[in-house]
Amino acid sequence: MRLRNVPKSLDFAYNHPNFIDRPDKLIGKWAQEYFHNSNPIHLEIGSGKGNFIITHANQNEKINYIGMEKYMPVLGKLIKKLPDEGIQNLAVVNADAENLTEYFEAAELDCIYLNFSDPWPKKRHAKRRLTNLRFLELYKKVLKKDGLIILKTDNKDFFDFSLEQFELASYLLKDITYDLHNSPFVEGNVTTEYEEKFISLGLPIYRLTAYKNND
Numbered sequence: 001m002r003l004r005n006v007p008k009s010l011d012f013a014y015n016h017p018n019f020i021d022r023p024d025k026l027i028g029k030w031a032q033e034y035f036h037n038s039n040p041i042h043l044e045i046g047s048g049k050g051n052f053i054i055t056h057a058n059q060n061e062k063i064n065y066i067g068m069e070k071y072m073p074v075l076g077k078l079i080k081k082l083p084d085e086g087i088q089n090l091a092v093v094n095a096d097a098e099n100l101t102e103y104f105e106a107a108e109l110d111c112i113y114l115n116f117s118d119p120w121p122k123k124r125h126a127k128r129r130l131t132n133l134r135f136l137e138l139y140k141k142v143l144k145k146d147g148l149i150i151l152k153t154d155n156k157d158f159f160d161f162s163l164e165q166f167e168l169a170s171y172l173l174k175d176i177t178y179d180l181h182n183s184p185f186v187e188g189n190v191t192t193e194y195e196e197k198f199i200s201l202g203l204p205i206y207r208l209t210a211y212k213n214n215d
């Protein structure tokens, strides 16, 4: 939601057609009132500068994408990359995943991407990790029955922690790799800004898919 004392330099971002100032007002109505179709909705949490979500939106017009980013100046960088007229199947929101259920109704989403989420390495900060059990339960609420989460990270400790938490939350884990760019799952992979940086340093990327439905 719009914060007070917003710098004028971000006016362009607030006025962009893909920017949703009040995502809470679209709860349960994203398909009908924003996208105007019943295509699947994919959410990226922590979109950063946006390469991933913008590329996906341009490549897959039959999927609706929402980029969620907590820091408005970072979201401003994403919005700067968008055409002035906007992209039809994309929305971006300045919001915190903590409040996910204020923005999405039960079973409103088909897929959630967690790309290079902050690893919060200190044990006392484990609750802030976006794959903490607490968050995984929130994701379950807003995902459809056959919904899924796709996670990528460069941080092995965060990855191992995430695997453990997904198991605890009874997700079904699939397609796990400890080296995405030397695995079959690299086909069709869209890189993020952080991913590009880690690849250039020769570091491996960890990736998993977690299905809500464990049957």
Ligand SMILES: C[S@@+](CC[C@H](N)C(=O)[O-])C[C@H]1O[C@@H](n2cnc3c(N)ncnc32)[C@H](O)[C@@H]1O
Residues within 6 Å of the ligand: 045, 046, 047, 048, 049, 068, 069, 070, 071, 074, 095, 096, 097, 098, 115, 116, 117, 118, 192, 193, 194, 195
């Ligand atoms: C390490 S960056 C990765 C950015 C991008 N996904 C990439 O791979 O290049 C993590 C991003 O997640 C955002 N973020 C962290 N916690 C968040 C939360 N609770 N809700 C929404 N965004 C969050 C941060 O502001 C930051 O832009």
